[in-house]
Amino acid sequence: MSKRILFVLSEYGYWGEELVGPVEAFEARNYRLTFATPTGKRAHALPPSLDPQYVDPPLGRSVTTQDMARRAKAMDESSRLDNPLSLESLIPERPYYSALNHLREVEEYNRRLEVAVGDLLASFDALVVVGGSGPIVDLANNERLHELVLAFAAADKPILAECYGVAALAFARTLEDRTSLLWGRHVTGHPKEYDYKDGTGFLGVDFNMGPPPYPLEYILRDATGPEGAFHGNVGKETSVIVDYPFITARSTPDSVLSGELTVQALENGLRRYGW
Numbered sequence: 001m002s003k004r005i006l007f008v009l010s011e012y013g014y015w016g017e018e019l020v021g022p023v024e025a026f027e028a029r030n031y032r033l034t035f036a037t038p039t040g041k042r043a044h045a046l047p048p049s050l051d052p053q054y055v056d057p058p059l060g061r062s063v064t065t066q067d068m069a070r071r072a073k074a075m076d077e078s079s080r081l082d083n084p085l086s087l088e089s090l091i092p093e094r095p096y097y098s099a100l101n102h103l104r105e106v107e108e109y110n111r112r113l114e115v116a117v118g119d120l121l122a123s124f125d126a127l128v129v130v131g132g133s134g135p136i137v138d139l140a141n142n143e144r145l146h147e148l149v150l151a152f153a154a155a156d157k158p159i160l161a162e163c164y165g166v167a168a169l170a171f172a173r174t175l176e177d178r179t180s181l182l183w184g185r186h187v188t189g190h191p192k193e194y195d196y197k198d199g200t201g202f203l204g205v206d207f208n209m210g211p212p213p214y215p216l217e218y219i220l221r222d223a224t225g226p227e228g229a230f231h232g233n234v235g236k237e238t239s240v241i242v243d244y245p246f247i248t249a250r251s252t253p254d255s256v257l258s259g260e261l262t263v264q265a266l267e268n269g270l271r272r273y274g275w
Contacts (some may be wrong), residue, residue: 003031003266006124008087008145008165009043012216016049016072017064018131018162019256022139023075025263034124038138038145040086044203045076049252058194063252091116091144095262117151126266127152130250131163133200136212140167150174152244153181158265160258162249163190167216169246170223180223186275187224187248188241190216191232194251231275242273 005026009019026033035044048054052062052069064072075081092112095105129139139145152159161169166189172181192215200209201234220230221237232250233239239250240258244265249258264270 003029003122003125005031005033005126005128006085006120006129007033007035007130008139008148009035009037009081009084009130010132010139011037011039011041011043011136011204012134012137013046013132013201014043014049014130014134015132015163015252016045016076017068017252018049018249018255019045019259020068020072020075022128022130022160022162022259022262024071025256025259029263029267034085035081036085036087036090038086038142039088040084042084043081043134045072046134046201046203047130048201049132049172050076057196057199083089087142087144087148091147093155096142113147117147121155121157126158126159126262128262129161129165131161131165131166131251131255133164133167133202133209135163135165135167136200136214137202139165141171142168143165145174149181156245158245158247158260158262160247160249161256162255162258163251164212164216166190167214167250169217169248170219180225182220182223182228183225183247185224185246186229186231186241187220187246188231188233188239188250188254188274189220189232189248190251191234193234194233209219212275229275240274244271245273257261 050073052064052066056063099105145168170180198210201211238254240254241248247262
């Protein structure tokens, strides 16, 4: 039976290759793909990710080939990303503690959450959090996405996260102990050396963020704790870490490999890679 994959994309811009890489790896195996965004708005690629002439400042070179730019642009301009699922509609929102009838509201929240994640786990075999700068805005601290990550991890289903999308894994935790799901794990993600010093961009805003609002490497080092590790692999062309159920990819050049390794996890029981 064909595998079914749920992709979550930011509404503030994804990096083209970081969607195309996993999509093509999964389509080669005839997987069925579904796309979702935080509120159901259509996701769009960040313009630099479609421009092979764009020079990535930290790396000092283009990170997008002519061929990948063409494939990413075709994906972005197609109708495939139209009408995505909405996390806002799929997953209930945890009530404020100031709610007048807090206990009853939390009980109702837990009932609805159990049904919602149960339906999603029955529908999908793996979860993908696509990277780019957009996830900084609406995925990293998205509690609905956190609940989805917690559910897939508890069900022992693979979770692929790329670039700044890995932050959503670091912040996914229960309110009972508030320990990151990544505690004791091995992961990769955007290292400090690869962060912009200026010009971090998002779709739908009219200001220059400058550097990223947080250094992902520091967050991941803290989230993994003394028994885990962050692997930046600075100076190496690719960096993908599999510490099942998590498959984490550092940045753009890792998207194809991360998709292929997710296939290996789904079909051949891959549990460890890159460390």
